Amino acid sequence: MxxxxxxxxxxxxxxxxxxxxxxxxADASKEKYYVLEMFPYPSGxxxxxxxxxxxxxxxxxxxxxxxxxxVLHPMGYDAFGQPAENAAIKHNVKPSKWTHDCIHQMRxxxxxxxxxxxxxRELVTCDKKYYRWNQWIFLKMAERGLAYKKAxxxxxxxxxxxxxxxxxxxxxxxxxxxxxxTQKDLEQWYLKITxxxxxxxxxxxxxxxxxxxxxxxxxxxxxxSYGVNxxxxxxGGKERMTVFTTRPDTIFGATxxxxxxxxxxxxxxxxxxxNEREIRQFITDVANESxxxxxxxxxxxxxxxxxxxxxxxxxxxxxxxxxxxxxLMEYGTGAIMAVPTHDQRDFLFAREHGLKLxxxxxxxxxxxxxxxxxxxxxxGEGTLVxxxxxxxxxxxxxxxxxxxxxxxxxxxxxxxxxxxRDWLISRQRYWGTPIPFIYCGRCGTVxxxxxxxxxxxxxxxxxxxxxxxxxxxxxxxxxxxxxxCGGAARRETDTMATFFDSSWYYLRFCSPGDDRRxxxxxxxxxxxxxxxxIGGIEHAILHLxxxxxxxxxxxxxxxxxxxxPFNRLLTQGMVLKDGEVMSKSKGNTxxxxxxxxxxxADALRLFILFAAPPEDQLEWNDNAIEGAWRFLNRxxxxxxxxxxxxxKGQLNKELFDADDRELDRQLHLTVKKVTDDFKNYKFNTAIxxxxxxxxxxxxxxxxxxxxxxxxxxxxxxxxxYTTQNQALINNFCRTLVQLIxxxxxxxxxxxxxxxxxxxxxxxxHVPWPRHDEAAxxxxxxxxxxxxxxxxxxxxxxxxxxxxxxxxxxVLADKKIQEFVQNKPVKKFIYVPRKLVNLVI
RNA sequence: GGGCGGCUGGUGGAAUUGGUAGACACGCGUGCCUUAGGAGCACGUGCCGCAAGGCAUGGGGGUUCAAGUCCCUCGCCGCCCACCA
Numbered sequence: 039m040x041x042x043x044x045x046x047x048x049x050x051x052x053x054x055x056x057x058x059x060x061x062x063x064a065d066a067s068k069e070k071y072y073v074l075e076m077f078p079y080p081s082g083x084x085x086x087x088x089x090x091x092x093x094x095x096x097x098x099x100x101x102x103x104x105x106x107x108x109v110l111h112p113m114g115y116d117a118f119g120q121p122a123e124n125a126a127i128k129h130n131v132k133p134s135k136w137t138h139d140c141i142h143q144m145r146x147x148x149x150x151x152x153x154x155x156x157x158x159r160e161l162v163t164c165d166k167k168y169y170r171w172n173q174w175i176f177l178k179m180a181e182r183g184l185a186y187k188k189a190x191x192x193x194x195x196x197x198x199x200x201x202x203x204x205x206x207x208x209x210x211x212x213x214x215x216x217x218x219x220t221q222k223d224l225e226q227w228y229l230k231i232t233x234x235x236x237x238x239x240x241x242x243x244x245x246x247x248x249x250x251x252x253x254x255x256x257x258x259x260x261x262x263s264y265g266v267n268x269x270x271x272x273x274g275g276k277e278r279m280t281v282f283t284t285r286p287d288t289i290f291g292a293t294x295x296x297x298x299x300x301x302x303x304x305x306x307x308x309x310x311x312x313n314e315r316e317i318r319q320f321i322t323d324v325a326n327e328s329x330x331x332x333x334x335x336x337x338x339x340x341x342x343x344x345x346x347x348x349x350x351x352x353x354x355x356x357x358x359x360x361x362x363x364x365x366l367m368e369y370g371t372g373a374i375m376a377v378p379t380h381d382q383r384d385f386l387f388a389r390e391h392g393l394k395l396x397x398x399x400x401x402x403x404x405x406x407x408x409x410x411x412x413x414x415x416x417x418g419e420g421t422l423v424x425x426x427x428x429x430x431x432x433x434x435x436x437x438x439x440x441x442x443x444x445x446x447x448x449x450x451x452x453x454x455x456x457x458x459r460d461w462l463i464s465r466q467r468y469w470g471t472p473i474p475f476i477y478c479g480r481c482g483t484v485x486x487x488x489x490x491x492x493x494x495x496x497x498x499x500x501x502x503x504x505x506x507x508x509x510x511x512x513x514x515x516x517x518x519x520x521x522x523c524g525g526a527a528r529r530e531t532d533t534m535a536t537f538f539d540s541s542w543y544y545l546r547f548c549s550p551g552d553d554r555r556x557x558x559x560x561x562x563x564x565x566x567x568x569x570x571x572i573g574g575i576e577h578a579i580l581h582l583x584x585x586x587x588x589x590x591x592x593x594x595x596x597x598x599x600x601x602x603p604f605n606r607l608l609t610q611g612m613v614l615k616d617g618e619v620m621s622k623s624k625g626n627t628x629x630x631x632x633x634x635x636x637x638x639a640d641a642l643r644l645f646i647l648f649a650a651p652p653e654d655q656l657e658w659n660d661n662a663i664e665g666a667w668r669f670l671n672r673x674x675x676x677x678x679x680x681x682x683x684x685x686k687g688q689l690n691k692e693l694f695d696a697d698d699r700e701l702d703r704q705l706h707l708t709v710k711k712v713t714d715d716f717k718n719y720k721f722n723t724a725i726x727x728x729x730x731x732x733x734x735x736x737x738x739x740x741x742x743x744x745x746x747x748x749x750x751x752x753x754x755x756x757x758x759y760t761t762q763n764q765a766l767i768n769n770f771c772r773t774l775v776q777l778i779x780x781x782x783x784x785x786x787x788x789x790x791x792x793x794x795x796x797x798x799x800x801x802x803h804v805p806w807p808r809h810d811e812a813a814x815x816x817x818x819x820x821x822x823x824x825x826x827x828x829x830x831x832x833x834x835x836x837x838x839x840x841x842x843x844x845x846x847x848v849l850a851d852k853k854i855q856e857f858v859q860n861k862p863v864k865k866f867i868y869v870p871r872k873l874v875n876l877v878i
Numbered sequence: 879g880g881g882c883g884g885c886u887g888g889u890g891g892a893a894u895u896g897g898u899a900g901a902c903a904c905g906c907g908u909g910c911c912u913u914a915g916g917a918g919c920a921c922g923u924g925c926c927g928c929a930a931g932g933c934a935u936g937g938g939g940g941u942u943c944a945a946g947u948c949c950c951u952c953g954c955c956g957c958c959c960a961c962c963a
Contacts, residue, residue, distance in 0.1 A: 209960085251882040251958075258881065258959055265963080283963060296963095364961045374963045382879080383961050417879090457962060578958075648903070649890060655956090657890060662904050664916095669903085723892070726902035733902090822898050827944045829898055867943050873897055877943045 041674040043638030047784040051149055059800045060103075060111060060154045064564040068108035072565050073099045074544055074604075076573030076581070080115045080140040084147045086613040086620055086646075086658065087574065089630045093643045094610055094652050094719070095572045096153045100780035101716045103154070104806040110565050111154055112547040114161035115141050118169070118470045119536045120198060120214065123508075126469075126501045133469045134497050137164055147631055151639045152783050154802070159550045163539040164469070168546065170492030171556040172538055173474040175588070177485050178595060180475075184230040185463070187483065191300075192462055194222035199506075200466045201226055203535060204459050205259070205580045213580075227464040227473055227532065231587045235260055235456050237601070238586055247606035249653070252578045259579050261457025266441045268375060268450035270295055270348040272307065273356050279303055279348065282370035282455055285380065286444065287436035290425040291398035292375035293388070294358045295348045296341070299324040300367040304344075307359065311345045317361070324363045340364075341391060350375075351449040353426070362387060370455050378415065385415035398424050399433050461584070463535050468501055468508035470533030478520035478527040487521050493529070507531045540581055541588040544568050544603055559597050571604040578609070608719065611655040613646075620658065628658055640782035641667040647721035647781060670782055672732055673774065677789045681771040682764050689765040691813075697738060698766055702813050704734040705770055709809040712777045721781070728777060735770070768793075773807045822873035823848050825857040841868050848874055 054060060064070075075095040078088055099111040115137075122133035129136070141162060148155070161168055179185035193202040197217035201224065206213045231238075239260045242253050265284035272279070281295065297304060299321045308317045320342045341362030348359050364383055365374055378388035379397045388395055395409040399420040422428045422436050431439065444450040464473060472493040474486035486493055496515050501508050509515055509531040520527040542556075548565045549558035573581075582604070589603040612619050615626040633642045645666035650656040694702065708731040715724035772793055779786025779801045790801040816837055821844065823831040831853050835844065845866055848854055858878055865877035 208958095249882090254881055255958060261962065263962075281963080285963080362961095364963095366962075369962045371963095376963090381963075383963080386961095455962080575957080651891085654884095654891090659890070659904065662890070665903055722890095723902080726892075729902055820898090824897085824944075827897095827942095832898075865943060867897095869897055869944095873944090875897085875943050 041671060041785065041788075043640065043784065046788045047150070047152065047639055050784045050787040051152060053787065054152075054154070054800070055149075055157070057798065057800070058156075058158070059802060060109075060156050061158055062108065062110040062112075062156045062565075064561055065108055066564065069106075070110065070565055071099075071102045071107040071570075072110045072568045073102065073570045074112065074547070074568045074572070076571070076577060077114045077116050077540070077543060078144065079119060079121070080117055080137055080144050081121060082140040082143050084144055084151075084630055086628055086630055089151065089642065090613055090646050090652075090656065091572055091574070091610050092148070092151065092153050093646050094608065094721070095570070096151075096643075096783075097647065097716070097721060097780045098570055098572075098719070099154050100783060100802060101806070103802045104776070104780065104804065106805060109154075110159075110547070111156060112159040112161075112550075113148065113153070113155040113157070114159075114543060114547070115144070115163065116536065116540050116543075117141065117162045117164035118533075118539055120200075120467060120469065123467060123469045123501055132497060132499075133501070134164065137469075150631065150634050151643070154783070159547055161543065161546055161550045163536075163543065164495075166492045166494055167553060168543075169471040169495075169539065171542075171546070172471040172534060173486070173491050173493060174488065174556055175542065175592075176534070176538075177474055177488060177491075179229060179591065180485055182594075184233060184591065185227060186230065187225060187227050189223065189225040191221045192224050192226055193219045194224075195219055198467075201462055201464060203462045203537070205461075205583070206535075226462055227530075228460040229463050229587075231461045231584075232456065232458055234587055234590050235262070235458050237590055238458075238583065241586070241590075241601050244602060245604075245607070248604075249607060249609055252575070252582065252607060252609065255578045256583055259458065259583065261455075263455050263457075265453055265455065266444060266450045267371065267453040268444065269351060270375070271351075272303075272359070273347040273349055275306075275346075277303055277306060279359075279373050280371045280450075281373045281375045282453060283375055285377065285437065286440040286450075287422065287425075287428075287433045288377040288380045288398055289350070289352050289375065289440060289444075290422075290428075291377040291379050291396045292350055292357060293378060293394040293396055294360055294376045296360045296362045296365045296374050296376050296387075297344075298365040298367040298372040299361050299363065301361075301372045303373075304361060307344050307346050313345065317342055317344065321361065341387060343391075351447075352444070358393070360391070360393075368459070369457070379409065379412065380415050380417055382415040382417065385412070396424055398422060461535075461587075463538060464532035465535050466507040466531075467533055468495075468499065470536055471495070471538065472509070472515075473530045473532055473534055475530040476518055476520060476527045477530065478523060478525060480525055481520055481522040481527075484520055484522050484527070490521070495533075509533070537580060537584050541584040542592070544571075544585070545592070545598070556597070562598055566598065567600050567602065568604045570606045570608065572608045572610060574612075575609040582607070608652060610652050611650065613656050613658060615658040617657070633663060637663055637667045638670075638784070640785050641670055644670060644725065644781055648725045649722070651722055652719050669729060669732070670785055673728075673778060673782075674785060674789065676732065676735060677771045677775060677792070680767050681793060682768060683792065683795055685764045685768055687762075687765050689769050690762065693762045694766070698762060699813075701734065701738045701770065702766060703816065704731055705773055706809040706813040708777065709773060709807050710814070713806070713809070716780070725781065728774070731774065776801065776804060776807050819871045821871070823851070823854055824873060824875040825854065826877060827875060830854055830857050837871060844868065844874065848876070 073095050075091050099109050103109045117137050122137045125131065125136045126133045163169060176185055193207050195202050195212040195215065195217055197215045198212060202212060202219060207219050210219055211217065212219055239257065239262055242256055245253060263284050265282055266286040267280050267282055268289065270279050270281065304321065308314050311317060341360050344359045344361060346359045347356040350357055364387065376384040378384040378393065378395045380399055395412065397409055399416060400406065400423050401416050401418060401420050419433045422431045422433060428436050428440060441452045445452055472495055474491060474493045476484045476486060478484050496512055499508055499512055516529050516531060518527055518529055519525065545557045545562055545566065548561040552558050585603050589598065590601060592598050593601060614620065615628060618624055618626060620627045630642060641663060645663045648666060649659065649662060708727050711727040712724045775786055775789045775793065786801050818834050819837045821833045821835055822829060823833060831851055833847060858876060861878040863876050863878055867875040
């Protein structure tokens with residue numbers, strides 16, 4: 039009879055809740071293990087991506103529990119954010135109600151999956167008990183100058199009507215709604231993540247258990263580049279402009295200078311120029327151009343000559359100063375020296391505008407060419423030419439030598455530039471943590487005193503989606519008295535980007551109920567760092583970079599004593615259907631809850647782990663889920679049919695016959711394989727080895743066959759076992775159930791309790807089985823015989839056969855002789871217990 | 879343009895790290911059982927070939943007794959970043 043997953047799964051979910059099986063308690067005498075998955079945004083229903091993420095984490099958590107570790111495995115909700123506001127506008131409900139309804143539904147679905155969470159630690163970031171500590175951290179950052187306000191052009195999403203951090207702009211588009219991002223001048227709050235750029239980069243090297251590509255992405259994002267700041271003076275003027283270059287070896291080939299249209303020197307340079315109006319028009323045009331067009335290169339190579347010249351400090355040459363859209367004010371110094379022969383962008387620009395070229399690096403692989411014959415810039419290494427005293431030097435050496443030479447001569451100085459910008463944190467949205475600052479006409483920008491925290495987000499508010507920040511239209515919120523002078527003042531109405539909330543939640547999980555401090559340092563000292571963090575690759579930069587930054591800051595505050603929050607990182611692959619990522623917009627989603635209703639959570643968990651290794655993409659397959667379900671039934675049926683709870687005899691391996699020994703050997707092989715695979719997160723092969731074990735169990739038909747199956751509808755042939763057979767089978771069942779329990783926990787508990795007979799003990803606390811090395815030994819082994827590397831025969835031989843004997847047997851074989859054809863055997867290669875190769 | 883992966887049957891994927899390529903599963907086929915099967919069981923299933931055997935891990939080359947695995951080269955696909963100076 040198929041196992042009744044409906045009743046069984048609910049039964050054990052209630053059991054886990056009732057006895058708080060997964061409650062974690064710090065205990066210095068026990069080794070801890072912290073497993074964490076990236077907590078979800080509560081959108082209501084969980085999707086297959088969640089199921090995959092959390093199933094992987096859950097198997098790890100349960101496996102570690104069974105290995106006797108003190109496991110912390112919490113769950114919470116990243117509950118602030120824009121979808122709640124959009125829902126509020128659309129359905130006219132309060133964001134808090136909408137969010138809590140979603141959480142309610144999600145929690146129920148998570149529980150139906152049987153995940154081993156310590157629900158007592160559940161946290162919700164839109165709870166004031168949580169976000170007051172956002173505000174507290176913000177104030178601490180402000181105290182140290184790490185949170186500050188400045189006016190600057192910012193990324194603006196016209197559709198979301200809010201500012202965006204650089205990390206949230208993906209190819210010129212809003213990460214959430216994909217609208218084209220524009221630039222806007224605003225006074226906004228920033229977090230000085232750049233104060234940690236060196237540490238953020240350096241410590242990546244310590245993250246030995248992070249995927250390489252995440253490290254690479256962060257490295258690129260932080261973007262440290264070494265170069266030289268070179269000073270150019272304006273001919274006939276006192277002004278000096280500094281350019282940054284990573285290629286000082288090409289300085290003699292600089293034939294013009296380009297400033298970004300926003301460069302501060304532009305105004306001085308063009309005042310009184312003949313074509314001043316034309317230039318101003320160009321600058322206005324560029325300013326109106328969307329940033330995305332400039333960033334994606336779609337804007338072409340527009341530019342205009344300033345009418346002025348700069349002096350190249352290394353040779354005194356006067357070279358024209360241009361303004362062009364391909365130079366960005368945000369990077370470097372907002373000015374470049376252009377070397378069209380050795381930079382493709384400069385090359386295109388020079389060709390378009392008829393500017394001079396001069397080759398200064400000779401490509402060693404190519405003949406000398408004339409500048410006019412060049413078809414594209416040569417950006418590789420080579421030998422310096424047209425570079426005075428540096429002629430003949432290798433460009434790699436010249437990069438160093440010219441840099442130091444310029445420094446000595448006072449022409450420039452070696453410099454480091456970073457791509458990483460400070461983190462724009464203010465959002466003109468309602469559903470987020472209020473920024474705890476007050477503006478007073480007399481005292482200026484005043485922090486909300488710590489004891490007045492939290493600044494509570496008013497929940498009774500109307501959200502229309504029109505007319506700017508909703509909090510600004512709530513006088514009870516805005517109008518306050520200044521904490522310093524007591525006079526009338528206004529609250530900051532911007533809220534924090536929600537990435538702030540998720541940058542430290544893993545610490546809060548260590549002591550979620552603490553209302554006196556951000557987290558209990560003692561608890562954090564015990565549980566942190568997170569031993570295994572699991573989530574999607576989409577957070578490779580945003581969330582993971584911010585979390586690393588917060589950890590470093592909290593260390594400087596003295597609250598933690600480690601530099602990095604996440605020891606191991608696993609980025610699980612996406613779930614696809616019909617070759618495409620499952621998504622609502624594509625309409626190719628499969629609802630996990632519907633699958634659970636049809637096949638049970640255990641079958642879903644098994645399928646999702648079996649179908650692909652955790653980091654690979656996973657193709658959903660409606661048929662294969664049936665296969666998972668069949669396998670579970672097979673295990674269930676086997677234990678039901680063959681385990682004898684009344685049997686009390688002891689296992690005595692000395693009484694084993696060959697069949698017994700083989701089954702016992704297979705069992706121990708599987709224990710070894712599953713244990714290794716769990717350690718290495720190779721769940722797919724762990725499951726396949728259990729399937730192989732079940733295939734072997736079918737062949738174990740020892741004892742006397744009896745007519746009646748033990749259970750109705752069972753098709754398993756029944757055998758009456760001898761004492762030894764039953765002892766082996768009982769042991770087999772016990773071990774099998776333990777091995778499968780992390781993956782199919784409900785069935786695991788059910789069968790375990792049948793085995794142990796009604797005790798209120800979770801299988802999770804039963805020590806993980808160990809394999810017996812002696813049981814793995816085989817009397818005979820199969821040895822492969824090759825002739826000239828091709829497979830020509832197989833021999834079942836005693837495991838301890840000598841090489842001479844083996845050679846005799848193989849050479850005597852008829853089939854081998856056919857292939858040898860009496861030719862002399864030049865070489866006899868023997869790989870012990872595996873193969874022989876005759877080279878003739 | 880830069881970075882990181884990947885390319886193995888009809889499909890998802892295995893392969894002890896240089897040693898039987900295709901484990902395990904899905905699908906498909908044949909048979910049994912059944913009133914019935916979208917249940918269960920048994921057997922088969924890389925390609926060519928009646929067979930012996932040959933050919934096969936994106937293409938080509940190399941190292942080796944032996945290559946999916948190592949080296950060279952070419953091609954294709956995916957993801958991330960990108961007028962970053």
